[in-house]
Amino acid sequence: MAWTATRRQLLTGLAAGAAWSLAPARLRAEKDRVVKAGFVYVGPVGDYGWTYRHDIGRREVEAALGPQVETSFVENVAEGADAERVIRQLAAAGHDIIFATSFGFMNAVVRVARQFPQVKFEHATGYKTADNLAVYNARFHEGRSVIGTIAGHMTRSGIVGYVASFPIPEVVMGINAFMLAMRRVRPDAVAKVVWVNSWYDPGKEADAAKALIDQGADVITQHTDSPAPLQVAEERGAYAFGQASDMSRFAPRAHLTAIIDNWGPYYVERVRAVLEGRWKSHMIWWGLKEGMVEIGPYHPDLPASVRKAAERVRRGIIDGTVHPFAGPIRDQSGRLRVPEGKTLSDEELLRMDWYVEGVQA
Amino acid sequence: MDALAATLLSVVTAATPLLLAATGELVVERSGVLNLGVEGMMLTGAVAGFAVLAAGGAPAVAVAAAALAGAALALLFGLLTLTLLANQVASGLALTIFGIGLSALLGAELVGTPVERLPRLSLAGLSELPLVGPLLFGQDPLVYLALAVLGLTAWTLRHTHLGRVIRACGDDHEAAHALGYPVIAVRYGAVLFGGAMAGLAGAYLSLVYTPMWAEGMTAGRGWIALALVVFSAWRPGRLLVGALLFGGVTILQLHAQALGLFAVPAQLLSMLPYLATILVLALLAGGLRRRSEAPACLGKPFRPPA
Structure with a gap:
């Protein structure tokens, strides 16, 4: 332009x-x-x-x-x-x-x-x-494993709304890491993904969050840069997570925690x-281990059991006992992509172009 | 509030900033001036309104401040192009760049400050009606203002002496001058009006749509408003159609994605608002066989003969 x-x-x-x-x-x-x-x-x-x-x-x-x-x-x-x-x-x-x-x-x-x-x-x-x-x-996706765990505990409808930017491997692997962690807690949960085709457009990000909540999502997460989806979640009574930095001041009730880039x-x-x-x-x-990705403070009202589950994932990733992409992993069509006992390699992650089961994108 | 009402409400929200800014620009262009600085004036209005509200000002004062800030920037544009006869395209582009930078500077301390969203209209009994309640009686005050100004603009341009003078200045400024109309003064008025409306559009973004201040938060809406003016063939009625269509398709394609309705790439769906708006407005222009109202003197500087 x-x-x-x-x-x-x-x-x-x-x-x-x-x-x-x-x-x-x-x-x-x-x-x-x-x-x-x-x-x-x-x-x-x-x-x-x-x-x-x-x-x-x-x-x-x-x-x-x-x-x-x-x-x-x-x-x-x-x-x-x-x-x-x-x-x-x-x-x-x-x-x-x-x-x-x-x-x-x-x-x-x-x-x-x-x-x-x-x-x-x-x-x-x-x-x-x-x-x-x-x-x-x-390794932003490590943070998404943690918030996916929280989302699995906090969603009542089992529908989580995902405001996404562009379908590049980084975003795709984030969606998948989130989904896998959520399904470990809540096996019937789904993530509805809406692409806004922009990294930064507060108005459109807000519109996407509204559309997702209108369709039953009660937890919103995002891979775009503005706090607008959090504001919508706050207004409409859903939960949400901060992106890149702590955004709790925009959504004091809805903001459960944040993935922080450090x-x-x-x-x-x-x-x-x-x-x-x-x-x-x-x-x-x-990633989390080296401190380049951090998890922000948890909301004071987050139940202790949820906090504990989230911490288990966070610590597990740090000490190597939890892998965000540990098998068995099935893709959207139900085909087994990663068998039990195997994990996806970094190379496979960096060119990820398929979604795991439960993602509606 | 049921899902349908919520969706329609989102459509109105998406269309309103476009409508506000485009109505202002329509009047500016009908008077013969092309101001490409809409994006810059919107951002300046957005930051001014937000600053007043964040400092504890009343919502009405915040909205007024936004309009004033937009008009102030427009005055600068007027001085350059109407008094000093600078090139309008270059000055407009410069105004946008200036507005982006100025708003970022003024708003540096406001990033991350939360404010209360402007209250929605609430009429006892009426606003709670199913579907029509929130749509007709539960909008933000700026939505009603946008519609009222659009209606008033359409009526003024068509039926009043002032409207005829504005159009005369846009269509043939030499003749308008010969008839004794103050071309420059009329154009100043139009440019200031356009600035104030762009400021309001910005305020709608920072006070209602997403109540926050962030640099560049208009994300190109000023340019879409400019395009709407052209595609509506400078007619207020079609402007309303275009703005609602653009807002509507934007929202509906997000819903379609969430529903998983179409097995087409999301990038394609993102193009839909642009395609649909251009297509419908083009068909409207051709189908109705009515001439475009393109002002003949659009963008031409006027120097009164000595």
């Missing part, structure tokens, strides 16, 4: 301006060993969800490394060609490490990384690495690695 195009042009214009004005600063920086870390965000830092949590991570880097680091960020960067321009300009402006925090930045960051071998790049949730391009990802420790460690000259490319996929 026209406005995004112009907005992008403005942003790139700003970035280009920054490149000029920062050139002398870069020389100074190299003398004093100041690491410049750049962050590229797909949404606004004020989204209270995905980008907001990345920006909290950036601020944790500033707090932890103080005068040894300078950070900057560009928000609302559209995925595609404009992302490439923004990332290249950050690299040209003398950043030592650049975090590209959206899956859709992948090809852009791969190309720029090739052009700037001395700059370190970090790409969130992708799968292409290089000598100077690392990939980091979080990027800060990883960002601090990676910037420090650059500072100390020991940064290496890698591909990591961290």
Whole structure:
């Protein structure tokens, strides 16, 4: 759309301006060993969800490394060609490490990384690495096993509404992890999935939540970024879960807990690695165990037995006794996909394109 | 409230912000001005209304503040395009960018602040009637305002002297000027009205639809409103059809998904509101064999002859 195009042009214009004005600063920086870390965000830092949590991570880097680091960020960067321009300009402006925090930045960051071998790049949730391009990802689905357990206990109708963004493997595996955990508690439960085809559109997310509640869902969960579905759940007497950050203030009664993205420790460690000259490319996929995914505080009214069941899953995932994708797993058509005693591998998860039994998508 | 009433209520909720913003823009364009800044004015209205409500202001004051904020941004646009004769397309786009940035700046402290949703109308006896109760007598005040303004706009444009002057400015500003009408002043009025309506549309989002403030929360609705004006061929009646159709198909495709009605990809269903609206409005335009009301001077700057 026209406005995004112009907005992008403005942003790139700003970035280009920054490149000029920062050139002398870069020389100074190299003398004093100041690491410049750049962050590229797909949404606004004020989204209270995905980008907001990345920006909290950036601020944790500033707090932890103080005068040894300078950070900057560009928000609302559209995925595609404009992302490439923004990332290249950050690299040209003398950043030592650049975090590209959206899956859709992948090809852009791969190309720029090739052009700037001395700059370190970090790409969130992708799968292409290089000598100077690392990939980091979080096992959000582990959190969904925990909230799926809670949903199985809390639903009366046995229908849970799932407000989803795009049918990509990350979202599909989240739906499946949620469903498997829920059916372990409540074998007849179903999850109705509604796709809004957007990561962030409060109005449409609210509409989807309303449609789901109208069709009998009494627990709402979401894989979109705004707190709007929680507000609907609060108004209509359903339960819901926070996405990416604690959203309880939007739904003080309905908000049972939240899956919290916690990027800060990883960002601090990676910037420090650059500072100390020991940064290496890698591909990591961290979850509850490493603290990249966390479960927020439970609602005070959540029954103790439910809390205990949720904690059992959370601790089990941390100590390795619970696997979110342990067999037997049947798909929507009832075919046995994973036999008893087997689990799905990471590779299989990362290209998951089928739904487990009980998902209505 | 039964499911059908709830669904229809969702349709009205989805259509109202589009209707508010599009009604304003319709008047602006009928006066011969193309203001592409709707999205920016909506966001500014959304943040202004939300800020007033969050600070403890009365709902009516919050709504008024939103309209004022939208009009203030529109005034800026008017100064640029009507007084300084800057290019309207470029100025409108700049206004959108400016509005997005300004609202984000003003709203930075408000992110994550919850507020009470504006109260719905509640008439003893009437609002509790099955189905028609919540639909006719249980809406948000802004819904009634949107319909009232649309009706008033249609009537004014068609039947009043003011309406004829506005249309004259849009169709042939030289002639309107020759007849002694103050073209620039009329256009200023229309632009301010458009800004106020866009501000109201924004307030509907941040105070009623999803009572919160988040950057970019309009998510492109300003552009949809702009498109509706064109596809309705600048006629208020069709604008109502278009807005309800767009809102209705949006809601119904979500319901269809939840019911698992169609074995088609969800992406295809997401396209439906756009396809259905364009199709119906195009058929309406062709089928009725009535000319479009496209203002001949749309987007052309007017410099009064010395």
